[in-house]
Amino acid sequence: MTQAPLTGGRAVPSSRLNRLWHLGRATTDLAAGIGMRGLIDLARGNEGASDRVQLSPEAFQRITNRLSHMRGAMMKMGQLMSMDGSDVLTPEAAAILGALCNRAEPMPLSQLAPLLESEYGKDWNRRFRRFAFTPVAAASIGQVHRAETADGRHLALKIQFPGVRESIDSDMDNLGFLSRAIGMSAKGMDLKPMLEEARRQLHQEADYEAEANALETYRGLIGDGTHYFVPEVHRDFSTGRILAMDFADGIAIDQLAEASFTRDDRDRAANLVMEIVLRELFEFRLVQTDPNFGNFLYQADSGRVVLLDFGATHPVPPAIVSGYRDLIRAAMVEDREAMYQSAIALGFAREDTERPQVDGMLELMRLSSEMMRHQGPYDFGASDLFKRIYDQGQQLYYEGAYSQLPDPSSVFLYRKFLGAFLLCRRLRARVDLPRLLEPYL
Incomplete structure (x- = not known):
């Protein structure tokens, strides 16, 4: 957002x-x-x-x-x-x-006011000391307004677009x-x-009750640490079309790429994002699968990453967790046969897939895992890895190697990894992936 x-x-x-x-x-x-x-x-x-x-x-x-x-x-x-x-x-x-x-685009006041009245009642404004009619964020499903309740709570209200x-x-x-x-x-x-x-x-993202439950579950898993902040749900201000949660200050995490921020800030933010992505898969087995950069804020004063938007949160089956663990292990030592077996287990390939396509896919996987084999922090800002991946992937596309799709849940999990790597590149950050992966392999 x-x-x-x-x-x-x-x-x-x-x-x-x-x-x-x-x-x-x-x-x-x-x-x-x-x-x-x-x-x-x-x-x-x-x-x-x-x-x-x-x-x-x-x-x-x-x-x-x-x-x-x-x-x-x-x-x-x-x-x-x-x-x-x-x-x-x-x-x-x-x-x-x-x-x-x-x-x-945010919805106009002519749509917003009737929606608030239908969800909160005719005198809805009496529940608030302040309500900012100009939204602070807007996305595909809804928009977010800042508000202060009559009892002094500072909330972010995620309001769903009508229809x-x-x-x-x-x-x-x-x-x-x-x-x-x-x-x-x-x-x-x-x-x-x-x-x-x-x-x-999309049906799940439009179900604000499900998102509230996912947010509370995820907040319980994260706890009250110094590295991450997950907003608390306020059920008394939440409805079927409004999700009320703590308002969290911070800047959109990709803005750290601007010159006014230090390399230490960029490195810290990128490492924290990669760490939480791995914890989601291997520790929580519960993944927020939307990789949009706007779902992360960074608080420069505290160094915390704020995690937002849990509408696309899914449990990960144990077989998928094991499959990715095996694939990462094999890629880190460049064991092509083990990579092939893991790719079959995850649905990225079939045993009857033509060998040239298999070889091309395995080479792309090996290339994509370069940062996992690097000793010490990998400098995404100095690497041309994504250009090499792009060139190889484009060649495979034109050869028709993507005609088979794996299990959709596995693909959306892959998108989360891709989003995290793209953020590291955007921030030109140094990330020590072997160190982050060690507890799980």
Whole structure:
């Protein structure tokens, strides 16, 4: 989530018909961008139609404007594509879709006021000393307001956009056309399992009761230490569409990349993020799977990392935990046969997968684990590792090596690792991964 104050935006389309109209406009923009021949190929599913379509920056800008206005499932999937699709989309498309992570529009007061009245009652304002109508953050599902209760508690109120929960299924049902058109998937890949997992996660993220339970569970696991802070839920101000929690000060963690912050701050923040990612998998077996940088704040005065947004929190089956432990062990000693067996166990490969594809995948895994074999802190700022991974991954994509998807829950866990590594690169941090991994291997 973005942390800068936001001004009022356009009303969130809340009815199914209204959202379908906006999707139709986005499809019209798409059709204009790819031309009649491209549209016919997509509609017929002609050979090659799943290849990425070259759209002008202007056409992509119109489409992302529509998606950011709709919020909900459309915007969430745009965010997923912007993080994972850099080797699938054109550079222009990846850059514009990446802007979706910071492009959520807040709902206007004309929508916010009736929503507060429906959730808190007619005289809802009497429960607060202060209520900031300008949100401090906005994302795909809702926006966050700062408030002080009548008894003096300082709260962050996560308020869900109207109609978003009810529109998830209809939005997801209409995503197939757009996802194929802008190159979300590799040739031959069946996206249905992944889209179904995304649908399930979006329903969970829109369930604020489930998020409150996950937040309380996670807070109990973290405890009251000096390294992390997890907000406490305030049940008396929480409803089905409002989640009330402690307000936490801090800066968005990726802002530490700016020159005004020290290298020690960057290193500390990155190491703490990597440490909590490993603890989630191997110790808690409960992972917050959304890798958005906005889910982490950094408190420069205390050196603590604030952990936010637990709507996408999932328990990890023991078999997945063991599979990743075995894979990391094998990658650290470059044991290709053990890596292969672990990849099969995790669903990244099958025993009947063609050997050239297997070899390419194993080489990519070996390359991706370079920082785990490095003795001492790995300097992400001085490394060209991500360019090498990108080049290798792009080659595998064009060879059709991504036609098989592993278990969706394993893929979303992989995305959490990827997000943590991308943050380390953004911060140009030094991270001692072997030291962090040692307790679990």
